[in-house]
Amino acid sequence: MSSIDISNKEFNSLSQLIYSESGINIHTGKMELLKSKIAKRMRSTKISSYNNYLKYLAGNKDEITEFIDTVTTNHSFFFRENTSVQRMIDALQLENKLSQRTFNIWCAACSTGDEPYSVAVQMLEQGLRFSILATDISHSVLNTAMRGVYTRERVKNVPTPLLHKYFQKGTGKKTDYVRVKKEVMSYIDFKKFNLISDPVPCEKFDVIMCRNVMIYFDNTTTEKVINSLYHALKNGGIFIIGQAESLMSLKHKFKSVKNTPSTFQK
Ligand SMILES: C[S@@+](CC[C@H](N)C(=O)[O-])C[C@H]1O[C@@H](n2cnc3c(N)ncnc32)[C@H](O)[C@@H]1O
CATH class of the missing domain: 1.10.155 (Chemotaxis Receptor Methyltransferase Cher; domain 1)
Structure with a gap:
């Protein structure tokens, strides 16, 4: 103390x-x-x-x-709360069958990058075209994200075949670390962004993930944040929050998605 x-x-x-x-x-x-x-x-x-x-x-x-x-609490890890990510990717795959295009994803409050990299390797695995904007208020977590080096503990939930395919193993003194491959990094643009004061980007997104940050906000702030994120989504776009978070008792226009945890649609 x-x-x-x-x-x-x-x-x-x-x-x-x-x-x-x-x-x-x-x-x-x-x-x-x-x-x-x-x-x-x-x-x-x-x-x-x-x-x-x-x-x-x-x-x-x-x-x-x-x-x-x-x-700020920066705790994050690879493949955290991955069910909602898998369901989101299933939905994008269906859409991709109807019309092939590049999906724009925004990981708002991405912390040290574990979340956008987890999404990227799964999108690549499904052969989907995409780009990810990954933002956070903290420049120190963004620096870690851009370095792309993690302890093996942080990637322990990454399925082994994906770990071998998209990460490089550290050697010598770095044996307990892995590095995200450059190819994966090239899909992600890391930027500083404050959810409560910065204007949302002009481009519209197919998916916005804003997980495990609103838990630290009060209802007034959360309402403001989710409503501005709503405007940044395309019609029919997907909005994903953290498992411990809820939009209940907040004023918003999102529709919840049946049988899909923590997922909403515009
Ligand atoms: C617990 S981490 C969540 C990381 C990741 N989304 C996940 O679920 O694993 C919360 C992140 O929110 C960021 N954060 C806190 N306040 C913020 C704000 N006003 N705008 C943007 N990011 C914020 C913190 O810097 C931190 O990296």
Whole structure:
């Protein structure tokens, strides 16, 4: 635990800052977590006084970004909640039989890239044409995503034939790591994007995945996010959320898809 003392007022203004910048709600139960994150940023910025750090944070956009980076939860892994991905790919295959085309997919809140790479290898395996826009608020996770190097633990759910086909095994000191092959990387465009403040791209998507991030938002923020994502989808397009998330009790225009978990349609 950190030795920093935060008054309720300071906690409130910090959580307000996090909320207004990222939509993430940090309640008082997260006080210790927040303190440890501040201590981490103080070490990185070499600022020894907590008050000086707060002043520095208030006047520095880059530091606000770094700070938000440390408080966001980036947990992800390959083939996470893959049933909805498989069903989405089945739907695209059916559509592809009717008219062959390139499918545009947006992984909003893609974290370290595990999600878009998992989608890409399965799309490639089915011979579908596609491009993926993969975005996140955090530049550090995007850097990891663009590097494409992961521990074997992170890829343990990837079926072995796909692991052999689309990843390179590390050697020597890197034996516990794999690297996503360049061919897979070429289908994905990684970009910084804040779901609560950036305007959605002009292009329309066949699929938007926004999984395991809205769980950190309140209803007001989630409603705003899902409604702007709705506009970024093509008519008939597919919207996928995380298994622990729900659109119940929110105002939206999506139709739920029968027998398909966490999946909606425009
Ligand atoms: C738990 S990860 C989910 C990753 C992936 N979608 C999955 O399901 O495995 C949540 C991600 O949301 C990102 N995030 C948080 N607030 C965001 C915002 N306002 N806009 C865009 N991304 C955000 C975080 O940086 C983090 O990488």
